[in-house]
Amino acid sequence: MNLLRLEFYKCRRRKIVLVCAAVLAVELIWIGAFFTRQDAEDMKWGWMLLLYNLSTVDAIVLPLSVATLASRNCELEHKGGTWKLLETMVTPVQLYDAKLAWGALVLAVLLIVRSGLFLAVGIAEGFSGPLPLARFGLFTLLSWTVSMMVYALQQGLSLRFANQAAALVCGIAGSFLGILSMLFPPALVRCVPWGYYGLMSLVFMDWNPVTRVTRFYWRWPPVTDVVLLLLWAAVFLIVGRTLFVRKEV
Amino acid sequence: MNIIETHDLCKQYGTALRVSHLDLQVPEGSVYGFLGPNGAGKSTTLKMILGLVRPTAGSIQVLGHTMDRANRLSVLRQVGSLIESPSYYGHLTGEENLRIVQALRGVPERTIREVLQIVRLDGQRGKKVAHYSLGMKQRLGLAAALLGYPKLLILDEPTNGLDPAGIQEMRELICDLPGRFGMTVVVSSHLLSEIDQMADHVAIIREGELVFQDTLEALHGRSRHHLALRTTNNAVARSLLAEKSIACQEEVGYLMLPILSDEIAAQLTRFLAESRLGIVRLEERQKSLEDIFLELTGKAASL
Known part of the structure; x- marks a missing residue:
């Protein structure tokens, strides 16, 4: 707990809140712009349309945002050459875990606030149907899990390379692949870590080419996809942590 | 301990x-x-x-x-x-x-x-x-x-x-x-x-x-004292010193000799003068820490 508290202390004046606010602003503008272009017929899908689009926006916005957060937290150690001081007081494993826990908490708060914000938007817009609180809760949990998988990858890169360009380029590529992967066949999407934002979506769209009618429907993420997601996370965690622990300062 | x-x-x-x-x-x-x-x-x-x-x-x-x-x-x-x-x-x-x-x-x-x-x-x-x-x-x-x-x-x-x-x-x-x-x-x-x-x-x-x-x-x-001698013709002086069984080596225009007693040093200068060699310098030197460091490491130390 002491190390986790210190991670927050170290991130003072690192504009972490600003990064999170920017993520929320981009998502809000994006979704807002989307809904202003919908007609009454489309708006009847209300909550489903919102969650479907949030998954899409997540796939674009979150990979780069997660990369930025991980980089902000790890860069300060490289910049100040603090590894050789810290590792005389704590083990590299403890350091890695504290940074991961910091990322987990920041992302959890960000995504909970994000969900609360869009719930409020939905209520304000007067979306029809009962308030899908449980589905929003699950959506938040799934977004957080995918983000943590990506965070483990980004933290590994940010810790490994002092120059944060590598990690940030990976984040940019992730944002691009995240949205592009939605056009891939499902089997291929499973091979793209950032594609899980779309793969884990609770709402799917069915477009009938004959009637040209679009239909949205709720669905539970397949267990195999959840297992694969956890597997990706485990691989990034184990590899990132091992490389960090083995590195001599 | x-x-x-x-x-x-x-x-x-x-x-x-x-x-x-x-x-x-x-x-x-x-x-x-x-x-x-x-x-x-x-x-x-x-x-x-x-x-x-x-x-x-x-x-x-x-x-x-x-x-x-x-x-x-x-x-x-x-x-x-x-x-x-x-x-x-x-x-x-x-x-x-x-x-x-x-x-x-x-x-x-x-x-x-x-x-x-x-x-x-x-x-x-x-x-x-x-x-x-x-x-x-x-x-x-x-x-x-x-x-x-x-x-x-x-x-x-x-x-x-x-x-x-x-x-x-x-x-x-x-x-x-x-x-x-x-x-x-x-x-x-x-x-x-x-x-x-x-x-x-x-x-x-x-x-x-x-x-x-x-x-x-x-x-x-470890820093040893020695004598530094400079004459009008170091090469001739060196061979004369060898005749007298006094070991020496030449370093940047000086002949480096071991420490000699006052009496032997006086005899030596007289002998060199009689051999028509002018003595330009005769000074006692101590090896500096720098020299010792150089000797030990083979590299010049920064001062």
Whole structure:
């Protein structure tokens, strides 16, 4: 707990809140712009349309945002050459875990606030149907899990390379692949870590080419996809942590 | 009692043996100068002592404990260090930086103010470290190492990059520590003059090998006196000296002779004058620490 508290202390004046606010602003503008272009017929899908689009926006916005957060937290150690001081007081494993826990908490708060914000938007817009609180809760949990998988990858890169360009380029590529992967066949999407934002979506769209009618429907993420997601996370965690622990300062 | 002992310590990177069979013995309460040219293996050795770099072979004892993975951090609780360059968070103030170290070391909060006073940074504690000068950063690094008043302080090139005033200030601070707080200080440097002014014990390392380890006094004792003779014709003088069985060698226009008694020196000058050679200079010289360092390391020391 002491190390986790210190991670927050170290991130003072690192504009972490600003990064999170920017993520929320981009998502809000994006979704807002989307809904202003919908007609009454489309708006009847209300909550489903919102969650479907949030998954899409997540796939674009979150990979780069997660990369930025991980980089902000790890860069300060490289910049100040603090590894050789810290590792005389704590083990590299403890350091890695504290940074991961910091990322987990920041992302959890960000995504909970994000969900609360869009719930409020939905209520304000007067979306029809009962308030899908449980589905929003699950959506938040799934977004957080995918983000943590990506965070483990980004933290590994940010810790490994002092120059944060590598990690940030990976984040940019992730944002691009995240949205592009939605056009891939499902089997291929499973091979793209950032594609899980779309793969884990609770709402799917069915477009009938004959009637040209679009239909949205709720669905539970397949267990195999959840297992694969956890597997990706485990691989990034184990590899990132091992490389960090083995590195001599 | 030795506060640090290494036995047969080695570090190999690829095929290159950077530290080779090092047996260091650092006496308690001393200022131990660890001297060597750049790239000699000083930092690698100090990092191995701190457990930041894994030795390829050999063992390390610190404060009477053989260092291993299990006890490393508990032993290091009594060790402060400043390796290569100071570690700091530029976006935090000096005091905030020390608060992080204080929390990790688990030492009382009041020590932050105390160490800031010791390194004379008390007036700058609220300033972001990014705005500190290099000398101030170095002093902050020393303050972080001093937190909790450890028994052993390991300082790797603490004066690197400092201006002459900064070097003197840092030197004064370091020299003060054993007397004031009963600390043992290991200080590495490639600056011979620095070690000469700070240390009472010295080890000299060359290409990873220990070439000297003893008191500074013993190192000074190695400096031999000799006579330097300059004549109007050194080549002829040399052959005449050989006839008299006086060994000599020529160095930059001088013939270097062993110390001779006054009587023999007088006879010698007379003999050379009778041989129609003019004596331009005859002076007694002492081998400098610089010469000894050069002899031991094969490299020129920075002064």
